[in-house]
Amino acid sequence: MLKLYLEFRVNKYENFEKLRKMFYSLKESKKNNSIDYQDSKWKNFYDEELLKNFWWPTDDELIEYWKLYESIPINQRYNDKRLFKEWEFSSMLEAIACGEYQLDSCEIIKxxxxxxxxxxxxxxxxxxxSLRALIESFGLEIIKDEV
Structure with missing residues (x-):
C-alpha cells in the first residue's frame, strides 16, 4: 500500500475536532464496508454554517444542470465553469465509501x-x-499534499 496524506491549516480548532470525529467514524464504517452515504447521522458532524459548503440542489436545479451538461460538447465539459459546483454531501460520502484506499489517521502534527x-x-x-472536499467542508485550508 502506498501511504499518502493531505496537510491543512487549522484555523478553528472546533472545526478540526468535528473533522477528526467524522474521519474516525468514516474510517470505522469504511473498514466494515458500512458507510451509508444517505444516513442523516453524517450531517450531525456539521453545524448549519458548515453545511453551506455543499451543493444542495433542488430537483429542478438538477434537471437544469444535466440539461446544460448534455448540451456542452464532451471535449469542453471538464473546463466549462458553468458545470463547476461544490460537492453534494451524499456524493462526497459515496466517493469516500467507494474510494480505493484505507483511511489511516487525522491529527494535528504541529x-x-x-x-x-x-x-x-x-x-x-x-x-x-472526496478527501479534499471533506477537509475543506470544515472550513480548513489544504496547504500540502502527497497524493
Missing amino acids: GNIGRLKFMTWSWPYEGAG
Whole structure:
C-alpha cells in the first residue's frame, strides 16, 4: 500500500475536532464496508454554517444542470465553469465509501497544521478529491499534499 496524506491549516480548532470525529467514524464504517452515504447521522458532524459548503440542489436545479451538461460538447465539459459546483454531501460520502484506499489517521502534527493520512489499495487510484472536499467542508485550508 502506498501511504499518502493531505496537510491543512487549522484555523478553528472546533472545526478540526468535528473533522477528526467524522474521519474516525468514516474510517470505522469504511473498514466494515458500512458507510451509508444517505444516513442523516453524517450531517450531525456539521453545524448549519458548515453545511453551506455543499451543493444542495433542488430537483429542478438538477434537471437544469444535466440539461446544460448534455448540451456542452464532451471535449469542453471538464473546463466549462458553468458545470463547476461544490460537492453534494451524499456524493462526497459515496466517493469516500467507494474510494480505493484505507483511511489511516487525522491529527494535528504541529501547531495549527493537521494531516489526514490514507493508504491506497492500488495505483493508479481515482484520486483524493472526496478527501479534499471533506477537509475543506470544515472550513480548513489544504496547504500540502502527497497524493
